């Protein structure tokens with residue numbers, strides 16, 4: 001047992017060391033790096049497609065896609081007009097700092113303004129692993145129910161920004177905005193909360209403003225402030 005705990009501690013320390021290296025690399029390159037996490041189907045890829053369509057002319061963007069299997073999301077991103085690099089975790093429930101470091105060999109970070117990382121769809125494991133990102137974005141969506149923050153408190157507590165997607169479906173669900181907001185604020189009083197619909201485009205401007213502001217901060221060399 002003690003041996004297993006010592007090994008787990010060594011693995012975590014190695015992961016944190018690689019994440020710190022990544023954070024330094026991203027800061028030196030002046031690139032805004034965002035790590036997106038959510039349950040499967042909340043709309044991570046949809047949000048990235050809409051962001052690509054609206055911001056690609058102004059900002060140089062790319063996506064690292066993390067999936068158990070297939071490159072379906074990477075194909076969607078490329079169709080939306082920006083490069084995507086697929087990592088298949090082959091069963092792994094989250095992306096690791098080592099996988100991100102290896103992926104950096106596949107493109108020129110210095111030629112980017114914004115790098116999005118779409119983590120594996122899962123609200124548990126990805127929340128435990130720092131990837132050196134400047135901001136951690138957690139998505140929820142109305143059909144999932146309003147109780148997800150209290151069921152997955154670590155993800156919502158550590159989020160730098162929370163996106164509530166699929167607000168076009170509010171009337172078709174029993175999702176309570178007030179209950180959701182209460183749960184979120186109980187765990188995370190200060191993170192921006194952006195309500196939007198990738199389907200109708202409502203609320204997307206606030207998200208795009210957030211991305212632009214974070215990109216400016218990253219380009220100015222401001223260090224990240226991890227939770």
Ligand SMILES: Nc1nc2c(ncn2[C@@H]2O[C@H](COP(=O)(O)OP(=O)(O)O)[C@@H](O)[C@H]2O)c(=O)[nH]1
Nearest residue numbers: 040041042043044045046165166168197198199
């Ligand atoms: N009604 C509605 N459907 C959406 C919205 N955003 C995404 N979807 C749909 O939700 C499903 C899952 O979206 P996807 O982007 O693949 O989620 P991911 O697994 O988090 O990457 C797809 O069928 C999308 O078309 C939205 O704002 N409203």
Ligand SMILES: [Mg+2]
Nearest residue numbers: 044045073118
């Ligand atoms: Mg996806």
